[in-house]
Amino acid sequence: MPSYTAPVNDIQFVLHTLLKASAQDIPGYDELEADFTAAVLEEAGKIASNVIAPLNEVGDKEGCVLENGVVRTPTGFKDAFEQMKEGGWTALDCDPDYGGQGMPVILGTAVGELFSAANQAFTMYQGLTHGAYSAIHAHGTDAQKAKWLPKMVSCEWTGTMNLTEPHCGTDLGLMRTKAVPQEDGSFKVTGQKIFISAGDHDMSDNVIHLVLAKIPGGPDGIKGVSLFIVPKYLVDEDGKVGASNGVSVGKLEEKMGIHGNSTCVMNFDDATGYLLGQEHKGMRAMFTMMNEARLGVAMQGMAQAEAAYQNAVIYAKDRLQGRAVTGTENPDGPADPLIVHPDIRRNLMDQKSFIEGARAFMLWGANLLDKSHRSGDAQAEGLVSLLTPVLKGFLTDKGLEMTVQAQQVYGGHGYIEDSGMSQFVRDARITQIYEGANGVQALDLVGRKLAAEGGKPIMGFFEMIKSFIKENEGDEALKKDFLDPLKAASKDLQAAGMFFMQNGMTNPNAALSGSYDFMHLFGHACLGLMWAQMGLAANEALASGIGDARFYETKLATGCYYMARQLPATALHLARIQSGAEPVMSLPAEAF
Incomplete structure (x- = not known):
């Protein structure tokens, strides 16, 4: 089974030697002293290595199961999720007004790398929730925020985003899901969404879906799309979970990777929904979630490369094959370790140099988000908007490439499932596709940004x-x-x-x-x-x-x-x- 060790020293180098985080004039950054961030990262690293990394292979082999309308997650996931909640890790960079710890995005991103590298499929449950939280936090009314956010911050309730339909992916103007206004101000949402990550599971008491839909009579195309809060179970005025809400799982998708995450076909049948933001302005609200998600996916691509690289290095140092062309380096053994060979060194240096550069780029991107959101820095906002498609597209393309190179170090053993290297490749592959396929990221970069x-x-x-x-x-x-x-x-x-x-x-x-x-x-x-x-x-x-x-x-x-x-x-x-x-x-x- 592959192992994982949190690269705390390298993250600390980026945070403090490169970015000098605690000296930056951004609200909250004065708390980011080296001793503090080291303590947070060390503790997160223990959970990543000891709790969720051992479940990575379990999730890959068991997958999720749909039983009587409810998705069952792999063995150990529920207990691990409880540990994440109890430790406050789901609330690290959330608003203290709703139970969060108020840490900057840069620290949440650094910690997120550790969890994603250890177990991407598992970490997506809280990651999707954070995206939904951010959209409601940015666009919801005070009443909506008070009702939904505290239990989403704690992950007692988890969240999703519902965009894609069977006949439309990138071209969301073609969607057919409709939302019919009701006299009480709510809407009845009807339609089907596909590829919904963390769409249903047994680790939370409710799932809060953010659903794109069209209100009848609105503008054609993308200009007529609105965003709705549609809970799996209705919630009363006292915040108690009640009756089912016309939300069901049509099926679980069988995927190339991230088997431990429940990717669902979601059916909405006259489900009660609540408008989030303005009518026909759903894409504005959704992109709050999408831009955050794209930085998160960039991080996933780099994180899978890091996890794969760590194991490739261990194998290259242990596996004896051939002799160094410049002379024997392991005279007491039958052969020298793989790492003496120049082509293996090239392979590993490709990985190492990409990962460390990508980590700095990712944390700089998070730093720009903090400047934009916490300091109102318009220049930082413009720059991070420009860089978002580059972060997402380049880091996930190269991240997959690096997992393949790590697998290559193992030779034939890398192609055998027992080594665990194939899972890094399969899990990394989705990062090029979801939250906007990389070809679309490139078009957005050149055509708009x-x-x-x-x-x-x-x-x-x-x-x-x-x-x-x-x-x-x-x-x-x-x-x-x-x-x-x-x-x-x-x-x-x-x-x-x-x-x-x-x-x-x-x-x-x-x-x-x-x-x-x-x-x-x-x-x-x-x-x-x-x-x-x-x-x-x-x-x-x-x-x-x-x-x-x-x-x-x-x-x-x-x-x-x-x-x-x-x-x-x-x-x-x-x-x-x-x-x-x-x-x-x-x-x-x-x-x-």
Whole structure:
């Protein structure tokens, strides 16, 4: 069975050496002292390693079962969920007015990585609840928040989001679920939703569904969509759970991965629902949940890569195969360990350099969310909106790729279920699909986000890189290993943006054909910026003589690898973008 150890030291490095969290002028950040965050992460790491990681394989093999209309979760899930609730982990970054602990998003994201790496399917139950909580918190009335949020914060009641229908996925304007107004101000919701994660289970007393539906007589298409709170069981004025509410599970989906999470077909049959936000403005409310979820999914992709990498390293050090080409390194054994071989080192360095760069990018994204929400920083809001599709698309694409590379270290044993490596691959695969497939993330990035606010956020990003390079160009070691590669990547990104500006209006296909490459080019540039900043932070830490010198030296070597071996991919992506639409669109549809 695979093992998992929380990478507390690396998270602490990002929080304090790189981002200097406790020194930032953001409400609540003064509490994020290194000793405090270390204590939180250590405790979360114990639960991740000792409680939920051992259930990862159990959930994968047992899956969920639908019995008499109720979903039964795998053995041990319910007890583990109770431990999560009792420890307050479901309420870490929720509003204290509703029973939360009020911690910043950055700490909730860091802790979320540990839980997702240990057991993604299990952690999704509270993750979906947090998304539903956020939507109600942002758009609900005071009465709605008082009624629903306290028990969602504690996860006595869990939550979901219901968007997709059998005939419409991304194009939500085609939905057929309807909500008919009632005299008491409620609505009767009727329709079917599919692919609903955590749609039903036996770990909470109620499930609070957020459901997109159309009110008859409203505008056509997406402009006519509204959002409704539809509980599995009705709740009276005193907050007590009562009768069933016309909500049922049609079936459980059989999936490639995340078997421990109940992915349901949900049927709503004249179920009582309550409008959340304004009529016909459902997408505005839903995107509160979606944007948070997309950062969460980015984290899932990176977290699965981390868990897979940890086990690949253990295997590479233990498995004896062949001899090092430069001479025997294990003279007392019949062969040398795998890790002596350059191609295994390349494989592991690909993983390590991606994961550590991705972690910094993810926590920086969470930091920007905190700046936006807690400080009202409009510049941070614009930047994190621009970066959200990059975080989601790039980190999940590369996250899956890294789980495959970790599996490859095992050779044939990685393909055998007993090793547990296949589960990381299968679980990571969904991250590229749900909460907006990655192709849609790329289209959103190029079609909407680049031009947002007249291009102010993307120009701000370029200025951030330019300023960082200018401030540090006198450091020769940093310049050669980090700043020069970053400058080249930034130029590639700017050239790609210029190509879209020059060709996008006259030939939209030219821009959209290059959108996926642009998302990856942008992702590499972001990790390049993270690694350059981490290189500077590690050098400063070494110069101070405080802390673990070997840790900082390892950080520098890992960063140099990314800048030398991975960041040059920006040139490849630029060449693809500049080839335009012709290679992509030349074949007529009937030729496929």
